[in-house]
Amino acid sequence: xxxxxxxxxxxxxxxxxxxxxxxxxxxxxxxxxxxxxxxxxxxxxxxxxxxxxxxxxxxxxxxxxxxxxxxxxxxxxxxxxxxxxxxxxxxxxxxxxxxxxxxxxxxxxxxxxxxxxxxxxxxxxxxxxxxxxxxxxxxxxxxxxxxxxxxxxxxxxxxxxxxxxxxxxxxxxxxxxxxxxxxxxxxxxxxxxxxxxxxxxxxxxxxxxxxxxxxxxxxxxxxxxxxxxxxxxx
Numbered sequence: 001x002x003x004x005x006x007x008x009x010x011x012x013x014x015x016x017x018x019x020x021x022x023x024x025x026x027x028x029x030x031x032x033x034x035x036x037x038x039x040x041x042x043x044x045x046x047x048x049x050x051x052x053x054x055x056x057x058x059x060x061x062x063x064x065x066x067x068x069x070x071x072x073x074x075x076x077x078x079x080x081x082x083x084x085x086x087x088x089x090x091x092x093x094x095x096x097x098x099x100x101x102x103x104x105x106x107x108x109x110x111x112x113x114x115x116x117x118x119x120x121x122x123x124x125x126x127x128x129x130x131x132x133x134x135x136x137x138x139x140x141x142x143x144x145x146x147x148x149x150x151x152x153x154x155x156x157x158x159x160x161x162x163x164x165x166x167x168x169x170x171x172x173x174x175x176x177x178x179x180x181x182x183x184x185x186x187x188x189x190x191x192x193x194x195x196x197x198x199x200x201x202x203x204x205x206x207x208x209x210x211x212x213x214x215x216x217x218x219x220x221x222x223x224x225x226x227x228x229x230x231x232x233x234x
Contacts, residue, residue, distance in 0.1 A: 003027045006060045007038045008097050013057075014064065019043045020104025021097040024090030038062035041090050043069060043103055050075065065090070069103055076114070083119035083166075084173035092116075115172075122167040130164040131217060131224035138213060138223070141206055154201040154209060158194050161213050165190060168220050190216075 007023040015021075025039035026032055038060050042049075050071040053064045065087060067075065072087070079085035092111035096104050134157065141153045162183045166173055174182040183191040190212070197209035217223055 003032075003036075003038060003060070004095065004097070006057060007040050007062070010038065010040060010055070010057045010060075010062050010064070011042060011097060014055075015042050015044060015066070017044070018098065019045060019069075019101055020099045020107070022091050022094035022104070022108070023097055024094030028095050039090055039094075040064050040097075041072075041087065041094065042066045043072065043107070069107070072107060076111075080114070080119060082173070083122070084175065085115075085119075086178075088115055089172075118170055119172050121170060125230075127164070127167060127220050128224060128228065129230075130160060130167065131220060131222070132228045134160050134164065134213060134217060135223040135225050138210060139225075141201070141210070147202070147204070150201060150204070150206075154198045154206075157209065157213055158198050161194060161216050162191070164220065165216050168216075 004023060007021070011018055011021045020043040022041040023038060024041065025036070027036040027038060038057070040062060042064060044066060046068060049066045049068045051064075051066050053066070055062050055064065067087075072091075076085055076088050079087060088111050091107050092115040094108075096108055099105055137153055137157045137160065141150065141157065144150055144153060159179065162179050163173055165187050166179075166182055169186045171186040172182055173179070180191050183194075193212050194209075197212050200206070201209040214223070
């Protein structure tokens with residue numbers, strides 16, 4: 001069964017009275033792989049929404065993101081504040097599987113508009129937090145002779161440096177493979193440089209990783225250690 005037919009079958013089986021449903025993610029793109037799952041957003045009138053559930057439908061793993069129109073907006077607003085909204089993008093780029101009362105097309109139009117508008121601008125404090133954390137990791141990398149430690153330090157440096165580059169560029173964040181994809185669009189070539197530099201660092205040659213990280217840091221003021229301060233909350 002193809003992914004669209006499988007997704008429609010999941011919705012009909014689990015939520016036959018759904019107002020609308022979307023199929024999103026890699027499965028409807030040329031990036032589809034043997035392990036791609038069905039990311040399905042379902043819009044209901046009320047309970048049992050909201051909830052998220054992973055299921056198996058025949059040969060297809062599927063993730064259901066079930067909402068009412070009201071909870072969809074609540075969750076999207078929360079995610080947008082973090083500059084990363086999988087729910088928004090599943091509806092902006094996804095395939096509208098069904099739309100019984102127009103709510104699906106309404107949410108799709110809003111999702112496309114908000115996705116195109118981009119995320120909120122990163123605050124000075126957020127950028128400083130990245131600079132401080134990355135500076136700390138660079139110090140750890142320089143001081144660690146242990147290959148096991150370098151593995152986790154280098155991969156954490158790659159993640160945080162990629163996120164900082166996206167934040168500085170005013171681009172949406174992503175996690176896992178989506179971080180690599182967002183970075184490839186926003187800063188072409190940077191993802192490959194980080195990848196190659198991490199491989200060298202795992203072999204004990206850290207110069208390239210330090211160089212590329214420092215280049216990204218330089219765009220937002222460079223390394224930060226002395227003078228960094230955050231107030232705690234009671």
